Amino acid sequence: MSTIALELNPFSLMMEPERVLQTMERSQQLRGLRRHKLHPLDKPLIPYTSEALASRAAYDEEIDAQDRKAQASAFLLN
Structure with missing residues (x-):
């Protein structure tokens, strides 16, 4: 449960860019996008x-x- 929470926490992902790449590689939604x-x-x-x-x-x-x-x-009025 705690590993899933860490994977979905955007703040923890910002601190570990390699985990971002790993999470992106495992994402079915990202793989399903048309490029x-x-x-x-x-x-x-x-x-x-x-x-x-x-x-x-x-x-x-x-x-x-x-x-x-x-x-x-405005300059003349001042």
């Missing part, structure tokens, strides 16, 4: 046009200008 490799997307699904990039840059600049204006007015 496949996932790849991150290298490119966006929809390519951005130069107009869309320019529009986004203009919007970002507008937001940044508002932030700078708010910071300047």
Whole structure:
């Protein structure tokens, strides 16, 4: 009973990495998993046009200008 409790205790497993590997090898659930490799997307699904990039840059600049204006007015009030 105590060996089963130690195998299932995550804190005891953290202190003994070799027991983690042994437990993983004995696990029916882990052996039953399907294995496949996932790849991150290298490119966006929809390519951005130069107009869309320019529009986004203009919007970002507008937001940044508002932030700078708010910071300047807060600085002047103090």
